[in-house]
Amino acid sequence: xxxxxxxxxxxxxxxxxxxxxxxxxxxxxxxxxxxxxxxxxxxxxxxxxxxxxxxxxxxxxxxxxxxxxxxxxxxxxxxxxxxxxxxxxxxxxxxxxxxxxxxxxxxxxxxxxxxxxxxxxxxxxxxxxxxxxxxxxxxxxxxxxxxxxx
Numbered sequence: 001x002x003x004x005x006x007x008x009x010x011x012x013x014x015x016x017x018x019x020x021x022x023x024x025x026x027x028x029x030x031x032x033x034x035x036x037x038x039x040x041x042x043x044x045x046x047x048x049x050x051x052x053x054x055x056x057x058x059x060x061x062x063x064x065x066x067x068x069x070x071x072x073x074x075x076x077x078x079x080x081x082x083x084x085x086x087x088x089x090x091x092x093x094x095x096x097x098x099x100x101x102x103x104x105x106x107x108x109x110x111x112x113x114x115x116x117x118x119x120x121x122x123x124x125x126x127x128x129x130x131x132x133x134x135x136x137x138x139x140x141x142x143x144x145x146x147x148x149x150x
Contacts, residue, residue, distance in 0.1 A: 039064030039092055042118045044111060046102055047127035049076035056125050057095075058087050066093035066118050070100040070111050071128070094118065102128040 043060050047053035048069035060067050061084060069084070071077045077097040084095060098114055100107045115121045 035062055036064035036092060038123070041065045041093075041122040042068075042115045042120065043123035043125065044068045044070055044115060044121060045125045045127060046070045046100065046111075047129055048097075049073055049080045053125075053127040054080045054083065056127065057084050060123070060125075061088040061091040061093060061095060064092040065123065066115075067095050068111065068114055069095070069097045070102075071097075072099065072101050074099050100128075102126075 038060055041064070043065045045053050045057045045060065045067060048057050048067075049071035053069075053071070057067050057069050057080070067084075069077055069080055071080070074097075077099065081095065081097050085091075096114075098111050100111045102108060112121055112124075
């Protein structure tokens, strides 16, 4: 798994707007890069069923990446996939879902290997969150998640 991850992780992205925009900015003089900055790149987004994970997926698709939406909830993933396809109907890259519990190393390994058919992994956006009804065992669970991700 680590070899596949290192081999494919050739590009670390940071999407920022370096220009401060205020009421005095002449918008017509701003140079905004066109889309498809991620064309040909393969991404995995954990916690992709909603919120920041879904929005990141949509951004990556708009920029041309192929994206695997990963989350622990399959029904939520299906809704997120439908939303992503609705928002980016003309996506250049491929998009698919994968059920993944990031606290299980076997799930993470299978997730990373799932992009091998696309040529390997280029971008991994770790966004999975942990929610519990009670605090019992939460500390060890969080440590397990971080041990597998990092």
